[in-house]
Amino acid sequence: MDFNFTEDQVMLRKAFADFVAQEVAPKAAEWDASDTCPVELFPMMGELGILGVFVPETYGGVGLGHVERLIALEEIARHSAGLAMFVFTHQLGMAALLENGTEDQKKRYLPLLCAGEKISGLATTEPTGGSDLLGANTTAVLEEDHWVLNGRKCFITNSHLADLAMVTAKSGEDEKGRNLLTIYLIEKGTEGFGPGRKEHKMGLRGSVTGELVLNNVRIPKESVIGAVGKGYGIAAKTIGEVGRASMAAICVGILRGCVEESVKFANERIVYGKPIAKLQPIQFHIAENRLDYEAGKLLLYRAAKTKDEGKSAVAEFSMAKHFGTEAASRAAKRTIELMGAYGVIDEYPAGRFLRDALTSISSGGTSEIQRLIIAGDTLKTFA
Amino acid sequence: MNIIVCVKPVPDPEKYHLLKIDTKTKRLIREGIPTILNPCDRTAVEAALQLKETHGGKVVILSMAPLFSQDRIREALAMGADEAYIACDALFAGADTFSTSYTLMKAIEALGVRFDLILTGTESADGATANVPTQLAEWLSYPHATGVSDIEVRDGYATVRKKIEQGRIGYRIKLPVLLSVEKNAYRPRLISAMNVIGAGKKTIGILTAETLGVDECRVGLKGSPTRAGELIQLDLRRAGREISGEPEEIARRIVDIAKKSGVNC
Ligand SMILES: Cc1cc2nc3c(=O)[nH]c(=O)nc-3n(C[C@H](O)[C@H](O)[C@H](O)COP(=O)(O)OP(=O)(O)OC[C@H]3O[C@@H](n4cnc5c(N)ncnc54)[C@H](O)[C@@H]3O)c2cc1C
Numbered sequence: 001m002d003f004n005f006t007e008d009q010v011m012l013r014k015a016f017a018d019f020v021a022q023e024v025a026p027k028a029a030e031w032d033a034s035d036t037c038p039v040e041l042f043p044m045m046g047e048l049g050i051l052g053v054f055v056p057e058t059y060g061g062v063g064l065g066h067v068e069r070l071i072a073l074e075e076i077a078r079h080s081a082g083l084a085m086f087v088f089t090h091q092l093g094m095a096a097l098l099e100n101g102t103e104d105q106k107k108r109y110l111p112l113l114c115a116g117e118k119i120s121g122l123a124t125t126e127p128t129g130g131s132d133l134l135g136a137n138t139t140a141v142l143e144e145d146h147w148v149l150n151g152r153k154c155f156i157t158n159s160h161l162a163d164l165a166m167v168t169a170k171s172g173e174d175e176k177g178r179n180l181l182t183i184y185l186i187e188k189g190t191e192g193f194g195p196g197r198k199e200h201k202m203g204l205r206g207s208v209t210g211e212l213v214l215n216n217v218r219i220p221k222e223s224v225i226g227a228v229g230k231g232y233g234i235a236a237k238t239i240g241e242v243g244r245a246s247m248a249a250i251c252v253g254i255l256r257g258c259v260e261e262s263v264k265f266a267n268e269r270i271v272y273g274k275p276i277a278k279l280q281p282i283q284f285h286i287a288e289n290r291l292d293y294e295a296g297k298l299l300l301y302r303a304a305k306t307k308d309e310g311k312s313a314v315a316e317f318s319m320a321k322h323f324g325t326e327a328a329s330r331a332a333k334r335t336i337e338l339m340g341a342y343g344v345i346d347e348y349p350a351g352r353f354l355r356d357a358l359t360s361i362s363s364g365g366t367s368e369i370q371r372l373i374i375a376g377d378t379l380k381t382f383a
Numbered sequence: 384m385n386i387i388v389c390v391k392p393v394p395d396p397e398k399y400h401l402l403k404i405d406t407k408t409k410r411l412i413r414e415g416i417p418t419i420l421n422p423c424d425r426t427a428v429e430a431a432l433q434l435k436e437t438h439g440g441k442v443v444i445l446s447m448a449p450l451f452s453q454d455r456i457r458e459a460l461a462m463g464a465d466e467a468y469i470a471c472d473a474l475f476a477g478a479d480t481f482s483t484s485y486t487l488m489k490a491i492e493a494l495g496v497r498f499d500l501i502l503t504g505t506e507s508a509d510g511a512t513a514n515v516p517t518q519l520a521e522w523l524s525y526p527h528a529t530g531v532s533d534i535e536v537r538d539g540y541a542t543v544r545k546k547i548e549q550g551r552i553g554y555r556i557k558l559p560v561l562l563s564v565e566k567n568a569y570r571p572r573l574i575s576a577m578n579v580i581g582a583g584k585k586t587i588g589i590l591t592a593e594t595l596g597v598d599e600c601r602v603g604l605k606g607s608p609t610r611a612g613e614l615i616q617l618d619l620r621r622a623g624r625e626i627s628g629e630p631e632e633i634a635r636r637i638v639d640i641a642k643k644s645g646v647n648c
Pocket of ligand 1: 089121122123124125126128129130131132154155156157158201204209359362363364365366367368369372
């Protein structure tokens with residue numbers, strides 16, 4: 001049993017942190033205030049190997065795993081959860097392609113996605129409810145050698161940015177009359193396909209969330225990712241093991257922010273003639289922030305290591321995601337309390353931490369859904 | 384063109400508030416403080432890499448450092464340097480700038496390569512004496528210039544610029560030469576994930592006192608003529624004095640005090 005990162009992982013973290021210190025930290029508050037997505041950073045993140053860190057070298061990646069991918073996300077989210085959201089949703093599309101695409105699709109698209117020359121995303125949620133993945137209304141009908149898609153997706157990250165969207169649609173029914181989903185790869189500019197309304201979010205600002213509208217979208221037969229009718233399994237696994245992992249990493253980043261900012265503030269703020277770090281109730285806040293951070297980190301990287309070992313980690317990622325969002329929300333609130341009035345002033349990041357943490361709760365599946373997954377696994381494992 | 388860059392791992396300047404001085408030995412207690420590559424030295428590595436990109440050749444990294452700081456040296460490899468060596472031996476511990484520069488000189492000689500350029504940072508963030516570059520150049524009988532920027536190499540000469548109080552001054556120096564690079568002269572490149580992995584596969588050469596054939600009286604604490612003097616704790620408290628009375632009177636008293644303390648008013 002080994003709880004330590006390898007030497008390479010430690011060095012990678014430092015390299016990612018240097019990038020964040022130079023390019024992200026100084027601008028994060030501004031992106032949040034103006035809800036600006038820093039797309040211009042994408043080619044640089046491609047060049048530094050951040051985007052394709054988990055993709056094999058043959059497809060333009062670095063050939064490492066999800067532990068390394070999540071280290072990068074944690075470092076980015078420490079200063080900008082919004083940017084981390086943008087990056088991970090791009091990776092969500094890449095992961096769906098990498099694990100299920102044909103050799104031709106992978107060779108064609110992955111190098112461009114790793115390099116940050118094209119942006120990707122995964123769209124499943126519909127107005128009928130994101131939790132009900134199978135209840136989707138978007139349809140796909142095969143007409144000779146083309147699929148024709150109609151429907152509307154909502155709350156989709158990178159909706160207005162993605163050059164390459166992976167979209168789920170109902171392509172048939174099984175023998176029991178249940179919907180069968182398929183995932184389709186749709187390129188930007190395809191006739192009838194485009195973004196709809198853009199949402200204004202409370203948190204994770206700087207990432208774009210909005211609708212995708214499909215109006216008689218005709219795409220070639222080969223645009224299917226994985227097999228026809230297998231979309232549910234692919235989407236569930238990708239969201240379960242890559243999406244939730246990323247949301248958990250974002251929350252671990254926020255948690256570290258809470259720890260670091262609360263220590264910094266407590267040492268600098270003088271009340272009664274001495275730093276408030278000397279006050280025991282303030283120390284309790286700091287201790288609880290630390291506990292939440294350490295526990296969130298352990299859950300996350302244990303799950304990631306399990307996935308990198310080729311084992312299923314759906315329940316483990318559910319735990320990391322559920323714990324992470326809850327812990328980040330309470331730690332951010334605690335950090336605001338510790339700072340007094342400064343906590344709610346925009347010059348300090350604590351308010352942003354809270355907005356980002358709360359906005360993370362439903363993305364990748366709500367807390368109720370995580371508890372269902374964890375309960376299901378527990379009833380089986382501990383029976 | 385062969386370039387060697389001398390680098391030093393130093394305690395992270397962001398954590399200097401945690402640094403303590405051992406009152407007995409008068410040396411810094413570095414334990415528990417993370418080390419980083421000296422910021423100036425990172426700049427020197429960047430300068431070397433840019434020169435290599437223009438002129439070809441290789442960039443070698445050299446450090447006299449304890450073995451545990453290998454990762455910092457690896458960082459220089461991940462930036463793009465070709466080879467790295469650490470002069471590392473219990474005998475080297477406690478070295479001042481004299482014995483450090485002597486050890487570095489022995490290491491450079493042991494590598495058996497004629498380096499056209501020796502680059503260093505201007506000063507280390509912890510010691511900040513800025514002595515090592517010039518001392519090293521003297522040991523090697525290399526010409527040298529310190530605190531330089533804008534290094535260009537042409538026809539066997541290096542041209543550099545240096546900021547001085549009145550503006551800037553340019554030098555043209557025949558190779559081989561030792562240059563210490565000013566901290567803001569170049570912006571060190573970010574390290575990519577691919578280069579981290581690449582650097583992990585490179586081996587770092589270890590140079591011991593024995594392999595270097597050093598004169599033991601010239602290395603480490605034993606070979607260091609520098610002796611720390613007294614340790615003085617500065618009292619940084621400000622002495623506030625309250626002056627009360629009518630505004631006119633207060634103003635007059637302030638002017639008196641200022642005059643007494645040498646202000647011409
Ligand atoms: C910032 C952000 C980014 C997002 N990005 C994407 C994206 O890129 N792609 C994408 O496809 N989606 C995305 N989503 C959508 C996200 O996946 C959904 O919000 C999520 O799946 C929940 O769906 P919903 O919001 O429609 O809630 P609903 O499904 O309508 O749920 C409403 C409530 O009912 C509860 N509930 C639902 N079903 C059950 C049940 N079986 N048992 C108990 N309680 C239940 C839920 O927990 C919740 O409290 C994003 C969301 C956010 C906030």
